[in-house]
Amino acid sequence: MNRTSCFLQITLPLALAGFLGGQTKTPPPTPTLIDVTPGLAAPEKSVVPHDRDPLLDLPDLPKKKVTLIGGTVTKLNPIEDKMVVRPFGGGKQMRVVFDPRTRFIRNGVTAAQRDLRMGDRVYLDTLLNGTQIFAKTIWIQSELPSGNGRGQVIDYDAGTNLLTVREELSQQPVRFRLTSSTTVKQGNQARAVTDLAPGTLVSMTFGPQQDRYSTVREISVLAQPGAAYSFFGRITYLDLAAKMIAIDNANDGKNYEIHFEDLPQGSVRNLRRGMEVGISAVFDGTRYIARNVSAAAAKPSPEDDNK
Numbered sequence: 001m002n003r004t005s006c007f008l009q010i011t012l013p014l015a016l017a018g019f020l021g022g023q024t025k026t027p028p029p030t031p032t033l034i035d036v037t038p039g040l041a042a043p044e045k046s047v048v049p050h051d052r053d054p055l056l057d058l059p060d061l062p063k064k065k066v067t068l069i070g071g072t073v074t075k076l077n078p079i080e081d082k083m084v085v086r087p088f089g090g091g092k093q094m095r096v097v098f099d100p101r102t103r104f105i106r107n108g109v110t111a112a113q114r115d116l117r118m119g120d121r122v123y124l125d126t127l128l129n130g131t132q133i134f135a136k137t138i139w140i141q142s143e144l145p146s147g148n149g150r151g152q153v154i155d156y157d158a159g160t161n162l163l164t165v166r167e168e169l170s171q172q173p174v175r176f177r178l179t180s181s182t183t184v185k186q187g188n189q190a191r192a193v194t195d196l197a198p199g200t201l202v203s204m205t206f207g208p209q210q211d212r213y214s215t216v217r218e219i220s221v222l223a224q225p226g227a228a229y230s231f232f233g234r235i236t237y238l239d240l241a242a243k244m245i246a247i248d249n250a251n252d253g254k255n256y257e258i259h260f261e262d263l264p265q266g267s268v269r270n271l272r273r274g275m276e277v278g279i280s281a282v283f284d285g286t287r288y289i290a291r292n293v294s295a296a297a298a299k300p301s302p303e304d305d306n307k
Contacts, residue, residue, distance in 0.1 A: 066125050066136060069094070076118040085122065096124065098135040106140040116140060119172045153200040156193065162213065163196065165204070176206060177213040186221035199225040199285035225285035231256060232278045238271055245271070245290070247279065260290040267293055
């Protein structure tokens with residue numbers, strides 16, 4: 001072996017090693033993290049894909065201001081990815097849409113669309129996508145918080161002290177635990193727990209969930225099957241064909257639907273929207289049935305007072 005060949009055998013591996021060692025490794029691109037609304041539990045960090053297929057994948061959401069709203073799901077269409085939310089504290093119900101770009105979080109843990117149910121209490125990160133309100137993130141609150149509720153009694157189990165109520169908004173059965181400190185009343189009168197017969201309409205105040213069930217502090221009986229009730233107020237809705245009237249009751253400031261199919265046609269022919277009436281009705285366990293409707297006396301006009 002000559003000197004030139006030996007030299008090449010020694011220097012060539014060294015040069016190749018120096019060449020490879022001198023290369024600078026390109027760091028991987030920093031992933032872009034999906035933003036999380038402050039103050040709420042965040043899911044596992046996700047990475048926005050950079051190889052989105054423009055033909056198959058949904059387009060990116062518009063860069064608009066995100067608004068946080070909270071409410072109860074009153075309608076849900078999982079086929080068309082739509083729902084209706086009634087905001088907490090009242091207000092007009094909102095139609096909200098979602099799609100695979102929406103993130104679902106249940107009790108701080110990443111969830112799926114199937115975990116969303118009618119009657120759930122939710123918080124939504126929303127933005128306006130065209131003419132639709134789009135939910136970017138949906139936080140599902142599965143546990144009942146402290147607060148107030150209305151519904152209809154389905155069953156009371158004295159052995160376990162569990163009261164099952166069909167909730168007014170969701171129409172789903174919910175169980176509450178009664179204790180020795182739970183009070184039951186109707187108006188200003190105290191009532192017994194045994195008066196909570198199936199079909200009774202109630203309003204409740206309850207505390208945080210303990211041992212799977214929220215503890216009821218107070219129950220107000222609103223209506224019992226077979227009991228008679230009196231209403232007085234202004235007619236807000238009238239449908240003679242459906243034989244149904246809605247009235248703003250002056251006694252409690254609430255609006256009631258009352259059916260009058262058993263009344264003679266002549267007694268309701270002259271009723272008009274905005275008219276003040278007095279109604280006596282019986283609650284049959286599902287609705288109020290009018291037994292008598294009488295128009296209030298018209299108030300004298302200023303011209304009459306000057307005569």
